[in-house]
Amino acid sequence: xAAPMELFCWAGGWGLPSVDPDCLAVLTYARxxxxxxxxxxxxxxxxxxxxxLPALKTRDEGTISKTQQIITHLRKQKYNADFDLSAxxxxxxxxxxxxxxxxxxxxxxxxxxxxxxxxxxxxRKWYAETIPxxxxxxxxNCMHKQHVERLQLMWGDGYMEDEEKLEKELYRxxxxxxxxxxxxxxSQKFFFGDSPASLDAFVFxxxxxxxxxxxPNGKLQQHLKSLQNxxxxxTSILSLYFPWDGGDLPTSAPRVGGAEGGDTEEDPHKRRxxxxxVLVGLAAMLGYAFLSGIVSxxxxxxxxxxxxxxxxxxxxxxxxx
Amino acid sequence: xxxVAEAFMNQLAAAxxxxxxxxxxxxxxxxxxxxxxxxxxxxxxxxxQMCNLPVRVVCRANAxxxxxxxxxxxxxxxxxxxxxxGPIVQFVKAKGHSLSDGLDEVQKAExxxxxxxxxxxxxxxxxxxxxxxDVTVEEITHPRYGSPYPxxxxxxxxxxxxxxxxxxxxxxxxxxxxxxQVLEDVxxxxxxxxxxxxTQPYFFxxxxxxxxxxxxxHLFTILTTQLTTDELSEKVKNYGNLTAFCRRIExxxxxxxxxxxxxxxAPRSAKRSLLR
Numbered sequence: 001x002a003a004p005m006e007l008f009c010w011a012g013g014w015g016l017p018s019v020d021p022d023c024l025a026v027l028t029y030a031r032x033x034x035x036x037x038x039x040x041x042x043x044x045x046x047x048x049x050x051x052x053l054p055a056l057k058t059r060d061e062g063t064i065s066k067t068q069q070i071i072t073h074l075r076k077q078k079y080n081a082d083f084d085l086s087a088x089x090x091x092x093x094x095x096x097x098x099x100x101x102x103x104x105x106x107x108x109x110x111x112x113x114x115x116x117x118x119x120x121x122x123x124r125k126w127y128a129e130t131i132p133x134x135x136x137x138x139x140x141n142c143m144h145k146q147h148v149e150r151l152q153l154m155w156g157d158g159y160m161e162d163e164e165k166l167e168k169e170l171y172r173x174x175x176x177x178x179x180x181x182x183x184x185x186x187s188q189k190f191f192f193g194d195s196p197a198s199l200d201a202f203v204f205x206x207x208x209x210x211x212x213x214x215x216p217n218g219k220l221q222q223h224l225k226s227l228q229n230x231x232x233x234x235t236s237i238l239s240l241y242f243p244w245d246g247g248d249l250p251t252s253a254p255r256v257g258g259a260e261g262g263d264t265e266e267d268p269h270k271r272r273x274x275x276x277x278v279l280v281g282l283a284a285m286l287g288y289a290f291l292s293g294i295v296s297x298x299x300x301x302x303x304x305x306x307x308x309x310x311x312x313x314x315x316x317x318x319x320x321x
Numbered sequence: 322x323x324x325v326a327e328a329f330m331n332q333l334a335a336a337x338x339x340x341x342x343x344x345x346x347x348x349x350x351x352x353x354x355x356x357x358x359x360x361x362x363x364x365x366x367x368x369x370q371m372c373n374l375p376v377r378v379v380c381r382a383n384a385x386x387x388x389x390x391x392x393x394x395x396x397x398x399x400x401x402x403x404x405x406x407g408p409i410v411q412f413v414k415a416k417g418h419s420l421s422d423g424l425d426e427v428q429k430a431e432x433x434x435x436x437x438x439x440x441x442x443x444x445x446x447x448x449x450x451x452x453x454x455d456v457t458v459e460e461i462t463h464p465r466y467g468s469p470y471p472x473x474x475x476x477x478x479x480x481x482x483x484x485x486x487x488x489x490x491x492x493x494x495x496x497x498x499x500x501x502q503v504l505e506d507v508x509x510x511x512x513x514x515x516x517x518x519x520t521q522p523y524f525f526x527x528x529x530x531x532x533x534x535x536x537x538x539h540l541f542t543i544l545t546t547q548l549t550t551d552e553l554s555e556k557v558k559n560y561g562n563l564t565a566f567c568r569r570i571e572x573x574x575x576x577x578x579x580x581x582x583x584x585x586x587a588p589r590s591a592k593r594s595l596l597r
Contacts, residue, residue, distance in 0.1 A: 066494065087516045088516050088517060088519075090513070090516070091512070091513035091514070091516040091517050092431065092434070092517075094438055094509065094510070094513045095431065095434035095435045095437065095438040095513060095517075096434045098434065098437040098438040098440075098441035098442065099433060099434040099437040099438075101437075101441060102437045102440065102441055103437065149492065150492040150493075153488055153489045153492040153493075154489070154492060154493065156390065156391065176433075177433075180429070180430035180433055180434070181430070183426040183427055183429075183430050184427055184430045184431070186427070
């Protein structure tokens with residue numbers, strides 16, 4: 001009997017339970033296997049125990065931060081979605097995951113984070129609105145720089161100079177990857193028959209943001225939408241495993257097997273924080289007023305409250321005397 | 322170049338037949354070339370042999386810098402220069418030779434996926450071993466990489482390359498891995514390949530494809546290159562059908578051409594330790 005592990009992941013948006021592909025992969029895998037996870041949807045990586053998202057806090061092994069390691073850990077805890085797969089299917093999983101990571105994921109990152117129009121109008125806007133003050137001023141930019149650097153290292157330095165050519169080549173490869181996935185899926189419900197496996201979690205987590213986000217510059221998105229079986233695949237997984245609208249932060253009815261009490265935590269804390277900041281501000285003002293003598297309480301005299309600006313001049317007069 | 326220009330170039334390429342003096346450039350075989358580059362080069366050579374296209378291997382110390390994309394090997398055919406296996410396969414296809422025409426759509430998808438698996442896991446593991454494992458770097462990589470150049474250029478170039486590769490490893494998340502984990506990944510990859518190959522002679526049907534060439538290039542190089550430890554080649558040797566596969570391709574495509582120039586005998590000379 002596994003103690004409930006805690007999963008920290010990015011908040012939901014655009015109709016999805018989480019906007020980040022890695023977090024989505026872990027969430028989907030957990031749903032497929034029915035692992036009891038307490039999900040905390042946080043709006044900034046600073047609130048995660050390891051400083052990065054996704055993060056799985058386990059009882060025995062500390063905090064795990066890498067997607068693949070989290071899934072391996074869940075597998076060790078006997079939540080294995082690949083149990084029924086034959087050896088060849090297991091090999092195919094490894095191969096297709098590699099295909100996704102090499103061909104599709106970099107282009108996905110490019111579409112969301114590097115493409116100027118998309119980044120400014122859509123991605124940065126969403127992150128700036130979701131991340132709390134004051135992180136929202138520099139965290140999206142920080143993430144943008146990290147992603148650009150990563151792509152530069154993966155694709156070579158020539159990428160920045162000849163943007164057009166590489167965009168065409170890389171986007172062509174990504175479109176080909178999508179077409180290949182569509183052909184491999186065919187008319188099946190999941191990639192390996194009728195029950196979902198880890199490959200389905202990975203594919204879904206890469207495709208769903210691309211499908212659901214409203215991108216201003218959506219060349220890749222249009223290609224995905226033209227592949228009908230992949231669109232149906234994504235929507236069916238969403239409706240089967242994430243039946244409530246995953247986009248809202250304070251959501252209702254959690255699914256069976258995933259005690260997500262962490263959702264409603266966000267709102268009361270926000271209120272409380274606002275109240276606290278107002279109180280602290282007031283206390284600071286009053287304290288300054290009392291300490292500097294602008295306002296003083298005299299026994300039997302009229303209450304000094306409300307006379308602060310005028311009281312300043314009186315104070316000076318008193319001192320001069 | 323724009324799509325129109327690219328299509329035009331492809332047309333030009335398709336128009337000319339494969340010339341007799343096609344050349345494949347790589348680094349110096351005896352002293353300079355490293356494990357990963359040798360694997361890539363052997364994969365391209367195997368592919369061209371399978372397509373029955375003659376090519377001679379030319380060794381140059383600055384092959385890496387001559388290449389249009391910075392990676393070896395590259396081929397010089399007519400007046401065009403193409404580097405890396407992926408673009409070379411497409412180039413050869415434009416000339417009318419293809420190994421994967423007989424595959425259906427699902428098989429093509431699987432072939433591409435397995436090629437990415439090899440690139441993602443085997444090639445990255447080779448790079449890791451060469452550039453991030455301190456013992457190997459000290460004893461093998463640094464001396465070999467800069468060997469054609471005088472001091473201090475050889476040290477500078479080696480450090481520069483090492484820094485670049487380490488940054489890339491960090492970007493893809495491999496920097497935090499230990500050697501055991503990397504070997505574990507290699508084992509998983511070999512297991513997947515072994516499963517897929519099964520008892521067939523080649524990965525798809527009875528005809529070899531570019532996937533066979535790529536797998537052969539990497540596995541053969543791993544098996545015949547002597548490093549500081551034998552752990553990497555041991556991982557591959559665990560899978561009997563993979564070693565049989567390598568032997569079969571070597572016999573079929575490389576031994577028959579022994580009498581030709583030394584280039585195509587690359588696998589042969591690799592048998593005696595590549596590095597000492």
